[in-house]
Amino acid sequence: MPLQLDHTIVPAYDKEYSAKFIARIFELEYNGAWGHFAPVKVNDTLTLDFDNSDNPRSNHYAFIASDEEFDAVLQRVNDEGIAFGSGPGSRTDGEINHKHNGRGFYFDCQDGHVWEVITHTYITD
Numbered sequence: 001m002p003l004q005l006d007h008t009i010v011p012a013y014d015k016e017y018s019a020k021f022i023a024r025i026f027e028l029e030y031n032g033a034w035g036h037f038a039p040v041k042v043n044d045t046l047t048l049d050f051d052n053s054d055n056p057r058s059n060h061y062a063f064i065a066s067d068e069e070f071d072a073v074l075q076r077v078n079d080e081g082i083a084f085g086s087g088p089g090s091r092t093d094g095e096i097n098h099k100h101n102g103r104g105f106y107f108d109c110q111d112g113h114v115w116e117v118i119t120h121t122y123i124t125d
Helices: 015-025 067-079
Strands: 007-012 038-043 046-052 060-064 104-108 114-118
Touching: 007 015, 015 038, 015 046, 015 067, 067 104, 067 114
Parallel strands: 007 046, 060 114
Antiparallel strands: 038 046, 104 114
16 A cells, blocks of 8 residues: 555644634534544545644645636635735735646645645646
8 A cells, every 4th residue: 555644733823723714715524623633634544633833833735626626715715815826935916827737826824834726736757
């Protein structure tokens, strides 16, 4: 079996707030705290475990989405008035990119993390 990422810890000023925010933006379920964490199950193999931190350091989280999922996430970002952009250095230009035969955009959350949604991986064989 190839290696798969099972979970990762996402530091947050308020783990419950951040878990609910990401669950809402990505249309995922948040079912409350589990032990020390506020987990959001992304799919069958990945969970984001939000954890309180006094000083969360910025991380980058990138997700591949279908065209339909991409459009829906972008619409929710727009509906919430969240700035987004076409690149890591232009996260507030209100544009999407068309790199690697797909589409992509970036947005920041209240914890300083950079979230990326793309429709095609950047790495190819």
